[in-house]
Amino acid sequence: MKKSILLVLITVFLSTTVCVANVAEKPVRLAVAGMSHGHISFILGRPDKGDFELVGVCEADQELTGILKKRYNLDSDIIYSDLEKMLDEVKPEAVVAFGSIYDHLAVVKACAPRGIDVMVEKPLAVSMDHAKQMAALAKKYNIHLLTDYETSWYPTTAKSFQLVKDEKNVGTVRKVVIHDGHKGPKEIGCDKYFLDWLTDPVLNGGGAIVDFGCYGANLMTALTNGETPLSVTAVTRQLKPDIYTKVDDDATIVVSYPESNCIIQASWNWPFSRKDMEIYGTDGYVFADNKNDMRIRTRNTGDEIALKVTANDVAVYEDPFAYFYDVITGKITQPPYGLYSLENNMMVVQILDAARQSAKTGKTIKIKPTKE
Incomplete structure (x- = not known):
């Protein structure tokens, strides 16, 4: 009887541990806003490391979309031309921006009220006017807003x-x-x-x-x-x-x-x-x-x-997306004035x-x- 009870307890413990591990390892739902940046390969060509699940990509230029769809074997179901529609339908937890620097503000305006963390390619913004608006939105909606440099x-x-x-x-x-x-x-x-x-x-x-x-x-x-x-x-x-x-x-x-x-x-x-x-x-x-x-x-x-x-x-971190993941999942805290x-x-x-x-x-x- 004692052995049976012990076996049951061990089984329950192992099952719980596996469930917790699965929850901890659940990938973050990631979307891409804009694909005209030459660095788009950084994310679309990134090997699957189990930290992110690509759930959506948004690009208004249909010609470019067609080229990248073929190059990276993208599923038609995740491709959008309207940013807000993509955000509402695929519900990402994080977004990386690969459009023009001017478009960074629009990305944050769309993502921040939805509680979506954002990482943009350098620099943060085209002007202090844009930067201040972006910072205010990040603070108001308590999102992470990172800038990536090589x-x-x-x-x-x-x-x-x-x-x-x-x-x-x-x-x-x-x-x-x-x-x-x-x-x-x-x-x-x-x-x-x-x-x-x-x-x-x-x-x-x-x-x-x-x-x-x-x-x-x-x-x-x-x-x-x-x-x-x-x-x-x-x-x-x-x-x-x-x-x-x-x-x-x-x-x-x-x-x-x-x-x-x-x-x-x-x-x-x-x-x-x-x-x-x-x-x-x-x-x-x-x-x-x-x-x-x-x-x-x-x-x-x-x-x-x-x-x-x-x-x-x-x-x-030699992989900026791994850094992004660890920041938004709370594994690390960015140092004051960190890069x-x-x-x-x-x-x-x-x-x-x-x-x-x-x-x-x-x-x-x-x-x-x-x-x-």
């Missing part, structure tokens, strides 16, 4: 921040120089659907100044823990006006802080693709040359040391707004603290 996934970014945090390595940061860009979106083969809005001053907010200037603003805001800059000075160029007729294709932005300066060099004119960062302190420097290679020189190291850094060496955070990316848009104004007027723009 450099947020880099092991060298995480390692650089770690080294800077330990002041014995570089001392007080005085200057940061950040280079981001490539030969140009047309030159590297971006399709017409992406180019149509990427080279539009309204839909993208600018050219290289926005497309690549946002990386440096994002990284520096994280490095300074959200310190408000004193001023922003920027110069933009149109070196290929026959290709990029409406927007700049090269930008240099100087962001000044009480104890440091950040020089952001954003370009569609580099002879090769690059995303690298140089951090200079009172006692040394850290160079993040790419995703995995970096160089360090400090008073303690003497000569320069080359490092190869991987995700096994430092805590970093994906709303606070950080509000500051990014404020810096970009000032940079555009500076480039237009030829004047240095003083920065006022952001009020969300």
Whole structure:
């Protein structure tokens, strides 16, 4: 009798455990808003990891929809051309935005009242007006609103921040120089659907100044823990006006802080693709040359040391959607002014707004603290 009772209790316990595990592992219902961004492959081509279930995709351009449907073998039942209809019918728990930067506001306006968490591709918004509306909606409806940057996934970014945090390595940061860009979106083969809005001053907010200037603003805001800059000075160029007729294709932005300066060099004119960062302190420097290679020189190291850094060496999410999942399911809490955070990316848009104004007027723009 005792054995029978024990067997029943064990069976009940195991059944309960399995049920709890199944509930815990239930994938988050995910939808895609817009598919014209060249990075759409990041999500549609992502292997099934069991964390998300793709329940809907929305794109107004039927020609593009047809191309992507075939390329990614999308089920016709999950394809929509109307965002609100998709949200109401498939009821996603999370949405990732892969349309124009201008469209980010419309996505948040549709998702926030429905309690749907959102992650957009960089930058957060085309202007502070849009950014403030988005932040207000996120706060009112208590949703997560993240911004994804490729450099947020880099092991060298995480390692650089770690080294800077330990002041014995570089001392007080005085200057940061950040280079981001490539030969140009047309030159590297971006399709017409992406180019149509990427080279539009309204839909993208600018050219290289926005497309690549946002990386440096994002990284520096994280490095300074959200310190408000004193001023922003920027110069933009149109070196290929026959290709990029409406927007700049090269930008240099100087962001000044009480104890440091950040020089952001954003370009569609580099002879090769690059995303690298140089951090200079009172006692040394850290160079993040790419995703995995970096160089360090400090008073303690003497000569320069080359490092190869991987995700096994430092805590970093190399998959932004895995990070999104862990944030919205409560497994992790975003650090204040972390790379994906709303606070950080509000500051990014404020810096970009000032940079555009500076480039237009030829004047240095003083920065006022952001009020969300």
